Amino acid sequence: MYTAPRKHLSKDIFNSAIAAYAISAANELGVLGELQKYNCVDINDFANNNNLDVSSLKAIINVLCSFEICRPAEVDNCFYQGSVFEDIYNNQGFFLWLTRGYGELMQKLASITVKSNRINNYIPQDxxxxxxxxxxxxxxxxxxxxxxxxxxxxxxxxxxxxxxxxxxxxxxxxxxxxxxxxxxxxxxxxxxxxxxxxxxxxxxxxxxxxxxxxxxxxxxxxxxxxxxxxxxxxxxxxxxxxxxxxxxxxxxxxxxxxxxxxxxxxxxxxxxxxxxxxxxxxxxxxxxxxxxxxxxxxxxxxxxxxxxxxxxxxxxxxxxxxxxxxxxxxx
Amino acid sequence: MYTAPRKHLSKDIFNSAIAAYAISAANELGVLGELQKYNCVDINDFANNNNLDVSSLKAIINVLCSFEICRPAEVDNCFYQGSVFEDIYNNQGFFLWLTRGYGELMQKLASITVKSNRINNYIPQDxxxxxxxxxxxxxxxxxxxxxxxxxxxxxxxxxxxxxxxxxxxxxxxxxxxxxxxxxxxxxxxxxxxxxxxxxxxxxxxxxxxxxxxxxxxxxxxxxxxxxxxxxxxxxxxxxxxxxxxxxxxxxxxxxxxxxxxxxxxxxxxxxxxxxxxxxxxxxxxxxxxxxxxxxxxxxxxxxxxxxxxxxxxxxxxxxxxxxxxxxxxxx
Missing domain, CATH: 3.40.50.150 (Vaccinia Virus protein VP39)
Known part of the structure; x- marks a missing residue:
C-alpha cells in the first residue's frame, strides 16, 4: 500500500514540542488547575496574584490557544477552556514528567549517547x-x-x-x-x-x-x-x-x-x-x-x-x- | 462552524515532543547527515565508528521510525530514509535551535515566568x-x-x-x-x-x-x-x-x-x-x-x-x- 508522505510534518512536530513545554509550564504555574476549576482565567489577575511576568504568561497562553487547549473569551485577557482542554488536563502529569523530570536528559540526548560522556553512568533526572x-x-x-x-x-x-x-x-x-x-x-x-x-x-x-x-x-x-x-x-x-x-x-x-x-x-x-x-x-x-x-x-x-x-x-x-x-x- | 474536538491530541503532542528531541540528537550525532548521504545507516557500524552507546542510538532511531523519518531496511540494524525524511532534514536546524539553543529556557518556562526568578533578566540560552x-x-x-x-x-x-x-x-x-x-x-x-x-x-x-x-x-x-x-x-x-x-x-x-x-x-x-x-x-x-x-x-x-x-x-x-x-x- 502506498501512503502519500505527510507534508510539513516538521511544522507539526516543532509546534507540538512547544506545546509540550507550554502545557508543563501551565501545569506548574496552576493555570490548568484554574481553568479546570473556573473554566475561565483572567491572565492579568492571575499574573498579579501569583507574581508572574505577564508577557511570559501571555506567551504560554498563546501557545495553548494555538492548540485549542484554551480559547479567548469575549473579554480581553480572559480565556476559556478550549475544545481539547479535558484531554490535556487529564494527561498533564505526563508532560511534566517528560519536559521537567527528564527534560535535561532529552535535551542532552546526543551528548548522553556519546560513550565517553557516560562516566559513572550519570543520567540527569529531576x-x-x-x-x-x-x-x-x-x-x-x-x-x-x-x-x-x-x-x-x-x-x-x-x-x-x-x-x-x-x-x-x-x-x-x-x-x-x-x-x-x-x-x-x-x-x-x-x-x-x-x-x-x-x-x-x-x-x-x-x-x-x-x-x-x-x-x-x-x-x-x-x-x-x-x-x-x-x-x-x-x-x-x-x-x-x-x-x-x-x-x-x-x-x-x-x-x-x-x-x-x-x-x-x-x-x-x-x-x-x-x-x-x-x-x-x-x-x-x-x-x-x-x-x-x-x-x-x-x-x-x-x-x-x-x-x-x-x-x-x-x-x-x-x-x-x-x-x-x-x-x-x-x- | 462546529469542529469536532480532536481526540487524544495529548498523545500527538507528547509523542511529537519526543520526536523533536530525537531529531535534534540525530542532527548532532550526524545520523541525519549519514542518511542524507547514503540513504542508509547501519547503526551498529555507526555507533562503533563514532563511539556511541548502541542502545541509546537504537532508541533515537526507534523514535525516528515512529514518525517515518527513517524506516527499517531488509537487513537487521539498517535503516533507510523514511517518507518524511527530506522535510525533516531540511528543517533540522530549527529543532536544534529549540531543544538545544533554548532547551533550558523552555524546560524552565514556569520558573522563568515567576517574577522573583527573573533576577538581572537572566535567560538561559546556549x-x-x-x-x-x-x-x-x-x-x-x-x-x-x-x-x-x-x-x-x-x-x-x-x-x-x-x-x-x-x-x-x-x-x-x-x-x-x-x-x-x-x-x-x-x-x-x-x-x-x-x-x-x-x-x-x-x-x-x-x-x-x-x-x-x-x-x-x-x-x-x-x-x-x-x-x-x-x-x-x-x-x-x-x-x-x-x-x-x-x-x-x-x-x-x-x-x-x-x-x-x-x-x-x-x-x-x-x-x-x-x-x-x-x-x-x-x-x-x-x-x-x-x-x-x-x-x-x-x-x-x-x-x-x-x-x-x-x-x-x-x-x-x-x-x-x-x-x-x-x-x-x-x-
Missing amino acids: GRYIALASRQQGKLMVDTYFETALFEVSFNCVVDLGCGSGERLIELAKKCPQLKGIGIDISSKAVELAKSLVSEANCQDRITIFRDDMRNLQPKKEFFDVDTIFSFFSGHDMWPKENCVSILRNFRDIFPNANRFLLCDTYSSGLIPSSQIPIFTLGFETIHAVMGQHIPSLEEWMNLFPESKWRCVNQYYVEVPFCTIFDLRAE | GRYIALASRQQGKLMVDTYFETALFEVSFNCVVDLGCGSGERLIELAKKCPQLKGIGIDISSKAVELAKSLVSEANCQDRITIFRDDMRNLQPKKEFFDVDTIFSFFSGHDMWPKENCVSILRNFRDIFPNANRFLLCDTYSSGLIPSSQIPIFTLGFETIHAVMGQHIPSLEEWMNLFPESKWRCVNQYYVEVPFCTIFDLRAE
Missing part, C-alpha cells in the same frame, strides 16, 4: 518533578482502581515501596483511622518531602518514612507487622530477572507477615514504532533504553512470579497505557 | 547551539537568495554584524579572492569559534573578527573601507524603535563608505494562534515574548527606514517563514 508528575497522573489514572483492589482484602499495616511524596499513604491513613503505614524511598529529596507532608497531615504517629533501597532491604522490627505491600512504578527497577526473583523472595523474609503485594508497574508494550503509540509509552521506553534499563514485558513478569514465592492471583486495570496492578499472594 | 542551528538553516534556506542579492552590486569590503561562526564570511572570501571582510559578534564563544575557523580556512589576512556589540559600535580605522554591511537574524535586537533608528544612523558614521546594507531578519507574523503556524514562527515569537524582546512587524520596519538615513529599495525572499532581506541604500 526526582522531585518525577515524583510530582507520578502523583498527579496516579491520582487521575490509578488511585480508584488501586483502592478497589486494596479494599478487597482487609489490612492493618502497609508498606509503600518507592513511596515518593508519601501522599498515597497519607490519603489512605485518612480513610482508615486504624491504619499504620511505612514509606520507603531511595531518593533523599522524596524522603524529605514525604516526612514534611506526613507531619503536615499530623500522621507522624501512624506513618514512618525511611530512606532505603527497596532492592537491598534489611530486616527491621517496624517491618514485622506489615500485612500488605504495595509499590508503584518501581517494579522494573528490580530487574534483570535473577535480581528481581531474589528481591521478591527477600521481601518474604523482610516482611514475614505480609500476605499480599499489589505491584503496579508499566510493562514493555512490544509495539512496532508508530506515532500512534498511546501517550507516555514512547517516552517511557525511549528514556529507559537510554538509561540502559530493561523494561520487562507482561509475559516476562508472568514467567517470573512462579519463581518468586509470590503467586499472581489477579490483575487490575489502570488508565496509564501498558500498566497494570499485579495482585500477588505469599505462597 | 549561544553555540543557536549559532550552529542558525548556520545550518541559513545554508539551506537563506544563502542562495542572499548571494543573488549581494552580487547585484559590486563590493570589495564587507562587514557581517552578528557574524556568529564567521562561516558566511569565509565562504564569501573563497568565492571572491579580492574580498576583505570583518565579522562582529557580541558572544565571546562565537568570536572564539569564528577566529579559529578563519585561521583554519587560512583567511586571517583578509577576515578580521571583533567581539563587540553592534548596538554600540565606535569608529575604527578598519571600518573605513567597508562598502557593504550585512546582518542576519540580529535586526530585532536593535529595537525598540528609537534605539533602532539611532543605531542605523550611527552605522552611517561608523562605516562612512558603506552604501548598501542587506538586513536579513525574521519579523512578527501577526498570525492568530494556530497549530498550523509554519515551522519556527511559534517558537521564535514565544521565546522572544518570554525574554521581553519586541519583534517588529514588516510594517514597523517599513515605517522605521525613512527615519534611519537608509532607504529600502527592495526586499528579497528567503525560505525561513516570516523572514526577509531588506536591501537598504545609504541616503
Whole structure:
C-alpha cells in the first residue's frame, strides 16, 4: 500500500514540542488547575496574584490557544477552556514528567549517547518533578482502581515501596483511622518531602518514612507487622530477572507477615514504532533504553512470579497505557 | 462552524515532543547527515565508528521510525530514509535551535515566568547551539537568495554584524579572492569559534573578527573601507524603535563608505494562534515574548527606514517563514 508522505510534518512536530513545554509550564504555574476549576482565567489577575511576568504568561497562553487547549473569551485577557482542554488536563502529569523530570536528559540526548560522556553512568533526572508528575497522573489514572483492589482484602499495616511524596499513604491513613503505614524511598529529596507532608497531615504517629533501597532491604522490627505491600512504578527497577526473583523472595523474609503485594508497574508494550503509540509509552521506553534499563514485558513478569514465592492471583486495570496492578499472594 | 474536538491530541503532542528531541540528537550525532548521504545507516557500524552507546542510538532511531523519518531496511540494524525524511532534514536546524539553543529556557518556562526568578533578566540560552542551528538553516534556506542579492552590486569590503561562526564570511572570501571582510559578534564563544575557523580556512589576512556589540559600535580605522554591511537574524535586537533608528544612523558614521546594507531578519507574523503556524514562527515569537524582546512587524520596519538615513529599495525572499532581506541604500 502506498501512503502519500505527510507534508510539513516538521511544522507539526516543532509546534507540538512547544506545546509540550507550554502545557508543563501551565501545569506548574496552576493555570490548568484554574481553568479546570473556573473554566475561565483572567491572565492579568492571575499574573498579579501569583507574581508572574505577564508577557511570559501571555506567551504560554498563546501557545495553548494555538492548540485549542484554551480559547479567548469575549473579554480581553480572559480565556476559556478550549475544545481539547479535558484531554490535556487529564494527561498533564505526563508532560511534566517528560519536559521537567527528564527534560535535561532529552535535551542532552546526543551528548548522553556519546560513550565517553557516560562516566559513572550519570543520567540527569529531576526526582522531585518525577515524583510530582507520578502523583498527579496516579491520582487521575490509578488511585480508584488501586483502592478497589486494596479494599478487597482487609489490612492493618502497609508498606509503600518507592513511596515518593508519601501522599498515597497519607490519603489512605485518612480513610482508615486504624491504619499504620511505612514509606520507603531511595531518593533523599522524596524522603524529605514525604516526612514534611506526613507531619503536615499530623500522621507522624501512624506513618514512618525511611530512606532505603527497596532492592537491598534489611530486616527491621517496624517491618514485622506489615500485612500488605504495595509499590508503584518501581517494579522494573528490580530487574534483570535473577535480581528481581531474589528481591521478591527477600521481601518474604523482610516482611514475614505480609500476605499480599499489589505491584503496579508499566510493562514493555512490544509495539512496532508508530506515532500512534498511546501517550507516555514512547517516552517511557525511549528514556529507559537510554538509561540502559530493561523494561520487562507482561509475559516476562508472568514467567517470573512462579519463581518468586509470590503467586499472581489477579490483575487490575489502570488508565496509564501498558500498566497494570499485579495482585500477588505469599505462597 | 462546529469542529469536532480532536481526540487524544495529548498523545500527538507528547509523542511529537519526543520526536523533536530525537531529531535534534540525530542532527548532532550526524545520523541525519549519514542518511542524507547514503540513504542508509547501519547503526551498529555507526555507533562503533563514532563511539556511541548502541542502545541509546537504537532508541533515537526507534523514535525516528515512529514518525517515518527513517524506516527499517531488509537487513537487521539498517535503516533507510523514511517518507518524511527530506522535510525533516531540511528543517533540522530549527529543532536544534529549540531543544538545544533554548532547551533550558523552555524546560524552565514556569520558573522563568515567576517574577522573583527573573533576577538581572537572566535567560538561559546556549549561544553555540543557536549559532550552529542558525548556520545550518541559513545554508539551506537563506544563502542562495542572499548571494543573488549581494552580487547585484559590486563590493570589495564587507562587514557581517552578528557574524556568529564567521562561516558566511569565509565562504564569501573563497568565492571572491579580492574580498576583505570583518565579522562582529557580541558572544565571546562565537568570536572564539569564528577566529579559529578563519585561521583554519587560512583567511586571517583578509577576515578580521571583533567581539563587540553592534548596538554600540565606535569608529575604527578598519571600518573605513567597508562598502557593504550585512546582518542576519540580529535586526530585532536593535529595537525598540528609537534605539533602532539611532543605531542605523550611527552605522552611517561608523562605516562612512558603506552604501548598501542587506538586513536579513525574521519579523512578527501577526498570525492568530494556530497549530498550523509554519515551522519556527511559534517558537521564535514565544521565546522572544518570554525574554521581553519586541519583534517588529514588516510594517514597523517599513515605517522605521525613512527615519534611519537608509532607504529600502527592495526586499528579497528567503525560505525561513516570516523572514526577509531588506536591501537598504545609504541616503
